[in-house]
Amino acid sequence: MEITLKVFRYNPEKDAKWHYETYVIEGQPTDRVLDLLEYVKGYIDGTLSFRRSCAHGVCGSDAMRINGRNRLACKALVRDVGTKITVEPLIGLKVIKDLIVDMEPFFDNYKKILPFLINETPPPADGKERYQSPEDRAIFDDTTKCILCACCTTSCPSFWANDDYVGPAAIVNAHRFIFDSRDEAANERLKVLNSMFGVYRCHTIFNCTEACPREIQVTKAIGEVKMAILRGKIK
Template sequence: MAEFRLPRNSRIARGVTHAAAAGATQVRAVRIYRFNPDSGENPRLDTFELDTKSCGPMVLDALIQIKAATDSSLTFRRSCREGICGSCAMNINGVNRLACTTPMQELQGDIRIYPLPHMPVVKDLVPDLTHFYAQYAAVKPWLQTRTPAPPDRERLQSKEEQEKIDRPAACILCACCSTACPSYWWNSERYLGPAALLAAYRWIIDSRDEATGERLDELEDPFRLYRCHTIMNCTDVCPKDLNPARAIAEIKKMLVERTS
């Protein structure tokens, strides 16, 4: 159900300001959502005045610098720092993106960083993605076959067949798309969301997969698939430039085509 205000214990309070060190020349305010479940306090928005000369160019560099130099309790996920692991997905200046591939220079005004929207927060910028991963698992993201594989080699694909799954298979499961989707915000307990549906599509169109019918059966449901209303936020925010909206439209088309 749609909710227009945050629950009472989630409303964001004014936080602490950490002034820039003396002698800093290129200062930018970085405002970061802080939440500590152990404190029993509401979340707050801390301001860190950061000398952007002291760190690398990306938002992730700023976070690492703040954690190292100012506040070691700042909590966020990161790993590869090159847009392939999907760990540092967060809401930066109102848009879901990867902190590691977002240059600070491209952001207007203060840098405002929140965890991915409409997810339970574990701490600071770390959302609880348990449900999101369970939905991914629910579409059975692995090759399902009935026929035995050729005895002497792998199941081969033509170049064209591979190209069909090339883009959808590039998804890094960062959850930027699903957590940008209003339908997912309001119905995530039953709607699978763009990331899981893109994964489903990737296996439906895989020339080697032999469970296409079952996969489509699983999705033929008023909520799991059809809560997509082509809002296009998913495609808009995808940091890998993938197109979950089109994948979902293609699944809907396949469901129509197989009955006619």
């Protein structure tokens, strides 16, 4: 079938301003948008630049706007997005070249919420695992799925308005530790999130939840963090 692929293009070494290029190519309903981009790069314009690695939705490299919605190009199939496809870079992060945006501010926000287990209590004397019940493990299961692709954060109008807002992805990762029964630093993380640029910038618009390629209930996780702040403690 014939596919019309309209792609945002910007090469800072050549272009004064961004523009769109349209490529009409042959494809299949089962082609990934990533396959189409690869085809364009291989046979039409080698300068087209985008990130990609795993090509099946687990590494988070190829997050972009596809027909106005944040998705992973490797998880968006022609049969799902149609034969007229517009591909643009994520919004809210600086475009470096074509579909490649500057991810540094995104990872800086992630680092702010102390994204690592903090537990000063020595592990069991026999050297074995700390115990955790399946029920306690289930509480934060959803937020362990995050692949840091930035689909959620760059779909958030509050983040577009102010990039000091830590954004949904950072809160999702804070949730993963705050609700882990083995972690002892929930209050430190909640302090970070109980600020001008923390959870209150979330206005429950649900764009993040809709954007997440891992189907994490992002808005729900943010709500749980808000509740933890209000209650002043976790349980």
